[in-house]
Every structure is written in structure tokens, then in C-alpha cells.
Amino acid sequence: MIRQSHCPWYRLLFFLLLVLPATAFALPTLSISSPGSDGVFLLRGDQMDGVAGLDLSIGYDSATLSNPRVTMGNMVQGMMSAANPGNPIRLAIVGTRGLAGSGIIASVAFDRTGNSPGVITLVAGTLIDAGGKKVAMAQPVIVNPSAVVGAADGGTGAAQPGEEARSGTPSGGTALPIAVPRPLPVGGTVTMPGQETATGQADVPAKETPARIDAPLSQEGVPAVKKRLRTKNAQLEGEEAPLDRGETPPPPEQETPAAEASAPRPQVTQPVAVTSVLDRFKAFQGERTPANLIALFRQDAPVPFRQLPPVALADGKATVTLVIGTVTGEATPSFTFSGCTYVAHRRTEAGWEIQARPKRDVVKADITMLYGGLRQQMPLAVAPRASLVSGMTRPVKEADFERFLKDRGTPSRPRFDLNKDGRRDYVDDYIYAVNYLVRTGLQVP
Numbered sequence: 001m002i003r004q005s006h007c008p009w010y011r012l013l014f015f016l017l018l019v020l021p022a023t024a025f026a027l028p029t030l031s032i033s034s035p036g037s038d039g040v041f042l043l044r045g046d047q048m049d050g051v052a053g054l055d056l057s058i059g060y061d062s063a064t065l066s067n068p069r070v071t072m073g074n075m076v077q078g079m080m081s082a083a084n085p086g087n088p089i090r091l092a093i094v095g096t097r098g099l100a101g102s103g104i105i106a107s108v109a110f111d112r113t114g115n116s117p118g119v120i121t122l123v124a125g126t127l128i129d130a131g132g133k134k135v136a137m138a139q140p141v142i143v144n145p146s147a148v149v150g151a152a153d154g155g156t157g158a159a160q161p162g163e164e165a166r167s168g169t170p171s172g173g174t175a176l177p178i179a180v181p182r183p184l185p186v187g188g189t190v191t192m193p194g195q196e197t198a199t200g201q202a203d204v205p206a207k208e209t210p211a212r213i214d215a216p217l218s219q220e221g222v223p224a225v226k227k228r229l230r231t232k233n234a235q236l237e238g239e240e241a242p243l244d245r246g247e248t249p250p251p252p253e254q255e256t257p258a259a260e261a262s263a264p265r266p267q268v269t270q271p272v273a274v275t276s277v278l279d280r281f282k283a284f285q286g287e288r289t290p291a292n293l294i295a296l297f298r299q300d301a302p303v304p305f306r307q308l309p310p311v312a313l314a315d316g317k318a319t320v321t322l323v324i325g326t327v328t329g330e331a332t333p334s335f336t337f338s339g340c341t342y343v344a345h346r347r348t349e350a351g352w353e354i355q356a357r358p359k360r361d362v363v364k365a366d367i368t369m370l371y372g373g374l375r376q377q378m379p380l381a382v383a384p385r386a387s388l389v390s391g392m393t394r395p396v397k398e399a400d401f402e403r404f405l406k407d408r409g410t411p412s413r414p415r416f417d418l419n420k421d422g423r424r425d426y427v428d429d430y431i432y433a434v435n436y437l438v439r440t441g442l443q444v445p
Contacts, residue, residue, distance in 0.1 A: 027138040030123055032058065037117040037145035039065065039110045045075060050098040052130040058108060059088035059122030065110040069334045075103030081336060088122055098130050117145040268372055269326040274303050276379035278364055281430040290401040293433050297381060298445040305378050310444035311437045314382045316360035319343055322378055324352045328371040339365030340380065358382040363419065363427060383434035386418045396439045404432055
């Protein structure tokens with residue numbers, strides 16, 4: 001008779017029972033932390049396989065944090081997203097396919113008040129799969145950084161790094177875990193604007209240390225109002241070199257005098273509706289000639305941005321730069337990207353410059369600027385690369401464009417179906433026009 005302790009299959013079964021619960025049955029987990037203790041908090045998702053929609057709330061202590069700016073992370077790149085920067089902050093993210101693995105969902109950059117690195121009080125939400133069914137998840141984890149306590153405070157700092165802070169069960173939220181030692185998750189931060197690099201790359205925390213500014217005493221011995229600390233921009237590992245990062249705040253002795261601070265604030269630029277070139281091709285009812293179609297690339301009404309170059313090919317390599325003249329006041333804008341990915345940015349005297357890379361073969365891409373509760377959508381003029389003449393060495397001529405417009409084929413057998421959708425329509429005209437302008441080097445009117 002064979003004893004169980006020496007049976008190979010018994011030992012294998014025992015091993016599987018120990019290992020499987022920790023791997024195959026892990027629930028999706030949300031965690032938030034500030035690796036640099038700099039007012040930038042990273043919302044991370046682990047074991048997110050199959051999750052296709054997220055409805056999340058992030059609460060924060062308004063006495064230590066203010067002015068939240070949300071930037072979506074690489075893990076949810078390409079998904080539709082919206083952020084409501086109130087308290088709590090609401091995030092809505094949805095896609096057509098489920099996520100896989102772990103990564104950064106979003107980064108939230110705050111202005112800090114006083115010496116505290118800030119406190120997150122709530123992380124709660126709902127996850128769904130591609131079929132709209134609710135996905136069970138583990139309790140969210142909050143890792144608040146340690147507080148920088150002034151000598152006059154006489155108190156105790158917040159939870160030390162590596163401990164999960166518990167604030168009880170917030171109203172309408174999810175109970176937070178009891179404080180237990182836990183290594184800080186490492187992650188890159190992009191406070192304005194940004195997207196992480198390829199999925200699966202290791203994230204690197206911003207190399208910043210908590211800044212401390214003691215509130216001076218007034219003549220009556222009462223501490224003056226605490227100063228607000230602006231968070232610094234951090235470059236993410238793997239992103240291309242930014243155009244510029246000249247955003248270092250001035251030293252205290254060079255701060256704006258009180259008389260200048262009381263000056264009236266600049267008028268914030270109001271958003272304007274901008275029709276994309278592709279939509280203009282769709283709505284055009286006139287005679288389709290090369291001159292008339294090229295004229296559709298011209299913006300008749302003034303808009304607060306311009307694209308450089310004015311047209312570009314979506315080959316997955318070329319980049320475009322938006323020169324934005326929007327006045328945002330004191331609000332630091334955030335940007336979302338659709339049909340393109342973030343490359344670099346810089347602040348200019350007139351506003352901002354954002355560099356992006358259109359995704360391969362897209363005909364529709366845009367960048368949306370969010371500032372002070374306002375939303376400015378900026379469509380790009382991009383199209384897939386297409387063959388315009390038989391033989392790429394021969395220069396394309398206007399006669400080729402005219403021949404393309406006249407020879408449309410039949411509904412059952414369309415000619416020059418450039419986007420391979422089985423139809424010959426305005427999209428094909430748009431693709432040809434973009435390629436024609438790029439190939440000939442003609443200036444957009």
C-alpha cells in the first residue's frame with residue numbers, strides 16, 4: 001500500500017492548491033500613491049485583465065491639496081475617457097476591449113498647501129467587462145506620503161511611506177485597508193500633458209524631494225496664510241525629449257509683490273467650435289475640383305491654435321506640433337489624445353506647444369485641452385499614406401488629381417478606394433488631397 005506522503009500526484013495536487021489562489025484567482029486592485037511626495041499621485045491598476053470600463057472616484061483632503069489636474073495613463077491609452085476635477089474627482093474610462101496586466105491608469109497633479117505632501121482620503125469605483133457586466137475587485141489601497149511637519153506644529157506626521165493609510169469607511173465609498181507595511185509602488189509621473197511609453201515598461205519615480213516653506217509670523221505673532229506649492233513636471237521614462245521644461249518656480253525672494261498679485265487676472269480664452277477638415281469634406285456640396293478641395297483646408301474663422309506642418313501622413317512615425325495661443329489664467333491645463341500619442345510639450349509666452357504622433361493609418365485624430373472647467377477640441381489634418389500615381393518616382397500632377405476625382409467607378413466596383421472600406425466617398429477624396437499636398441509641397445491656403 002502506497003502512503004500519500006510518497007505519492008507524486010498527491011504532492012503535485014498539494015502544490016497547486018498552494019499556488020493557484022495567489023495567481024489565477026487574483027482580483028483587480030486599484031492603488032494610489034505619491035512616489036515623489038510632490039503632490040503628484042499615481043493611480044495604478046493591477047490584475048486588470050478583462051476590465052473594459054472604469055467609473056472611479058478619488059477624494060482628497062482639501063486642506064492640503066487643491067486644483068487637481070488629471071492625465072490618463074498608458075494602460076488606458078486609446079480608450080474614451082473623461083475627468084471631472086471636483087472633490088471627489090470622477091474618472092470615466094471605457095473601451096471596446098478589455099485591459100491586460102497592470103499599469104498606470106492616471107496621474108493626478110495637485111497644488112500643495114503648506115508643508116504637507118497631501119492626503120488622499122478615498123478611492124472607490126466600479127469596474128465592468130466588455131459585455132457591460134460588473135467585475136469584482138479587491139479593496140483599493142491608499143499609500144499617503146509622510147507629512148513634512150513644521151517645528152511650530154508640535155504634532156505627529158501622517159502615515160510613513162510604505163504604510164497604507166486608513167481613514168475609515170467614507171460615505172458612499174469603499175472601506176480602506178488597515179495600515180500595514182507595504183512597499184511603495186514605483187511609477188512615472190506626468191503632470192502636464194503625458195502618456196506613458198509602451199505597456200509593460202518599468203516606471204521611474206520623479207526625482208524630486210518635498211519642498212518646505214515655513215509660514216512667516218505677522219506682527220501680532222499669528223502665522224500668515226500658508227503658501228501654495230506648485231507641483232513640478234516630471235519626465236516619464238522612455239518618453240521622447242520634451243521641447244522645453246522651463247517651469248521651475250521662482251525662489252521666495254523673487255516672488256510677485258503683493259501689489260502686483262492684486263492686479264486683475266487675465267481673461268481666460270473661451271473655447272470655439274472647430275470643424276475638422278474631414279468633416280468639411282463630408283459636408284461639401286460644390287463641384288469637386290482640386291482647387292475647391294484644397295481650399296477646404298483653410299480655416300475661415302480664427303482659431304486659437306495652428307498645426308505644424310498643416311497636413312501630415314499618419315504613418316506611425318511622423319509628428320505634428322500644435323501651437324496653442326489659449327489663455328488659461330492660473331489653471332494648469334491638461335490634455336487628452338485621440339488617434340494620436342503624446343510626444344513632448346513646452347510652455348511659451350503665447351501659450352503652449354504640444355507635439356503628438358498620429359497613429360498609423362488614422363483619418364481622424366484630435367487633441368483636447370482642458371482648463372478651468374473649459375474644453376477646447378483641436379482636430380488634426382492627417383491621413384494614411386496612399387499611392388497617387390502608378391510609380392512612386394514620377395511626380396504627381398494636378399491632372400492626376402483631376403483624373404482621380406472623375407474616375408469613381410461604380411458602387412459595386414469603386415475606383416481608388418484608398419481606405420479599403422468598399423466605398424468611394426469623401427474619405428477617399430480627403431486622403432488623396434492630404435497626400436497630394438504632402439507630395440507636391442503646396443502651401444495650405
